[in-house]
Amino acid sequence: MRISVAVITYNWPDALELVLMALAAQSELPHEVIVTDDGSQPATRELLERLARDYPARLVHLWQPDDGARMSRARNRAIAAAQGDYIVLLDGDMVAERHFIADHRRFARRGCFVQGSRVLTDAELTRRMLEHRLTMPGFFSRGVERRRHTLHLPMLARWYARPSTKRRGIKSCNMAFWRDDLLRVNGFNEAMTGWGREDTELAVRAFHAGLLRRDVRFSALATHLYHRTRKHLVDNPNDRVVMDTIVRRLTRCELGLDRHFAEFSMPPPDLRPVPDSGG
Template sequence: MKQLPTCTLVTPTYNWPEALELLLLSVKNQTLLPNEVIVADDGSREDTRQLIEKLRQDFPVPLIHIWHEDIKNRKPVIMNKAIAKACCDYIVEIDGDIIIHPHFIRDHLRFAKQGQYLFGSRVNLLKEKLPELFKKKLISFGFFDANIKKRTRALRLPIFMLFQKQEDKRSRKLRGCNMSFWRKDFIAVNGFNEALTGWGQDDSELIERMHNFGIKGRRLKHVGIAYHIYHPDQCKLHVNQNFAVEDETRLKKLTFIEKGINQYL
């Protein structure tokens, strides 16, 4: 039987404790728990800290809260700080507005392989579902549930992984809300690029460097199922600037950036 790696689940959050609570409740519901969970908090208010303190009382694994001051969007910085504190070999990254399927961690670890990262897709929970979602604290969903988009992605069919080949280039289907990688590979390319400003491209620019370094990708299809909670689009003021940084990484085949996780190790 395959020896599974130790696993740190890392999730960024910012001032949405209602969504974070559902995520953490879905972590408690896993058939295979991560070894620890780190909440990478980009400057949330006191209510987020209070929520984490409350859930920590009976959480089945260490629940770690890494916080820094709110100075606009600094997701790459707080993610680097969080992963620097991780004690495990393998990192599973999900967004703070995600609810995970009971087999989510098991799926990521089952298909983890040296020299590869994994990326999955997401099922979209629509705006109309939010009142019921938060009132009932829903963390379980079925194929026929109302107000769900991309519902075929909710079907867990591990046999599809027999046909998922290794990918030599970053897929356009990559979503940072659902991916995993070896911590040593993340450190080797110096983690997230803190030169990126505001929303956008932090995950894909990281993955471009991993490919340049020789790490390959593999898509999780009908496993590693994640449900994304609807929210309005974030400000995309700096997205073109971030695209330019990503383009430079790809064209120059960069593997290492100046401002990354090495500041916190």
């Protein structure tokens, strides 16, 4: 099973650098890391070219023009480009604990997708993590919310991973699917732009298609770097798309993943330099 990590980013290269450093230090490396970029300025590309010089896994950069928040499109492009059998979705402000990839492999099951958790940080802890290149706070660290999510307890994690179809707590910042399941439901719905709910809508279609959800607690840990959020947006038009999907029991979206197959009929290039063959 080859694991592709799809990291979505937008104009925060300092955070992205820490995210990519954490993925490079995994106890089990992914097959590839695809940074899918929703229109960042050149500093992000410059960062990736610098890290690619000695990155330990295939590293890809996909960029699309900045035309508002188009997270669904960005993620779909990464899924279409992925060479792995299994896709781990990760936000560009989510710093993975060193067993993150190995844990996701351990909890992958056919017929299911995986919903991971996150440690929340305050502004001061985020500043310290970025300044000192810290990848995982401890249980007693200052500035932590959801402190239990700092604990790596794989045996206990198995108890939480019983399959369900609950919609509460769906978040694509730490989520994983078999690639062929994403193809079956046509990925994220690109009719949804702006902040949020595209992950819930995808999960609803996955449930309608017969997939189950496995929650991973105490494993596949990641720390969310603090930033201001639009979580409490009132009258979000994306909520109406979710409701329509529920009422019509849709399994596929019209504007989805299949729009990008032609673009990635050939895999996008690895940013790492080609080894010198000598001679």
